Amino acid sequence: MSIYSKTGDDGYTSLLNGERVPKDDLRIETLGNLDELTSYLGFVKAQIKDDAIKKEIENIQIKIKTILSEIADGKSDKWHISENDVFEIERLIDAYQSMIKIKNSFVIPGKNEISALLDVARTITRRTERSLISVDKKYPVNINSKMYINRLSDYLFVLARHMEIRMEIEEKVTDIIKKHYRKNGIGIKLNLSVAKKLMEKVEKKAESMDLSVAIAIVDMHGNLIAAHFMDGTLLESMNLAINKAYTSVALKMATHELSKLAQPGQPLYGINTTDSRIVVFGGGCPIKYQGEIVGGIGVSGGTVEQDVELSIYGADVFEEVIS
Structure with missing residues (x-):
């Protein structure tokens, strides 16, 4: 079934109740x-790491969809925001x-x-509220829907201010920890x-790709720390994953970079x-912290x-894991 219907080419579209109206x-x-x-709230949600706040925003998105259905259907008794909302x-x-x-x-x-991003969402909410009030004059809107959109802009305002303070504190704490490590010569x-x-x-990333792989982690000297293979992974994949991790540390480069240098006529x-x-094909990456190699990761099976x-994903999320 095609996504385009051509029914809106005349400048009209259909509401949920079937009524044809100008666009x-x-x-x-x-x-x-x-x-x-x-x-836009979905975009904001994707940038936030706190699961509780993500859930708050997702619940708000569901309520907005309810208001959207109310306007599109014209029946507030079927689609409505409650007082509890x-x-x-x-x-x-x-x-x-x-x-x-x-x-x-004034907040800058x-x-x-x-x-x-939250402040941009707040301004979109205000614009939405203005258009909602205009609709309400001709096509009455549930009072709770109007109240909800009004409160939503306030929610986004205080959440934005909360995130300003929270992230400022997180940055200061991170700086203190880094200074402590540098001062005391402590490595990660x-x-x-x-x-x-x-x-x-x-593993979660591999599952999202519908893959079963073996994963190996080695320390900065190439010694194995941990290895794991997912259900359905070939046994040989484990050996390859371990060797890929070792190679990335031993030669201080990702194995997909090494594979280019190991071709005939190339220096390695x-x-x-x-x-x-030593493995000369991709799937191994050095793990770095503040530019220094602290270990390596190897993946095999796909x-x-x-x-x-x-x-690469494993190496990139290392600092997120240790934080």
């Missing part, structure tokens, strides 16, 4: 604003407001990326606990004959491209 109808404009709002968002506003001190002055957005240790968490991340041609553990993607 510049106030209701259509409001539906567009609601759609833009929930889509309004009370819930007011509770969230009060909770965030209790954690911060709101200055009695942009202290950090997350708060800036890639131990068994960290290796397990890192392998869990890579024949390197794999000097050590049986295509070369898939193994490369997963090993």
Whole structure:
């Protein structure tokens, strides 16, 4: 079935109740604003790491879809926001407001990326509210729907201020930890606990790609710390994963980079004959912290491209894991 129907070529579209209306109808404009709002909130949600806040935003998106259905159907008794929905968002506003001190002055957005995105979402909410009020004059809208959208802009405002303070604190803590490590000469240790968490991340990524792979983590000297293979993975894949991880540390480069240098006529041609553990195809990456190699990760079981993607992903999320 084609995604385009050609039924809107004449400048008209259908509401949920089947009514054909011009595309510049106030209701259509409001539906567009609601759609833009929930889509932008999805973008914000994707940038936030806190699962609780992600869930809050997702619940709000569901409520916006309810309001969207109400406008499109014209029957607020079938699609409606309840008083409890309004009370819930007011509770969230009060909770965030209790954690911060709101200055009695204009806010200049942009202290950090997350708060800036939330402020953009807030302005979209205000625009949506204005169009909703215009619709309400001709096509009455549930009072709770109007209240919810009004409260939503307040929620996004206090959440933006909360994220400004929270991320500022997180940055300061991170700086203190880094200074402590530098001052005391302490390096980040890639131990068994960290290796397990890192392998869990890579395994979830592999599952999302519908792959079964073997994953190996070695320390900065190439010694095996941990290895794991998913159900359905070939036994030989484990040996390859271990050797890929070892190779990435021994030669201080990703194995997909090494494979280019190990071709005939290239400077490292024949390197794999000097050590049986050297692997000259992709799937191994050195793990770095602040530019220093602290270990390596090897992945085997998919295509070369898939193994490369997963090993790079594992190396990239290392700092997230240790934080």
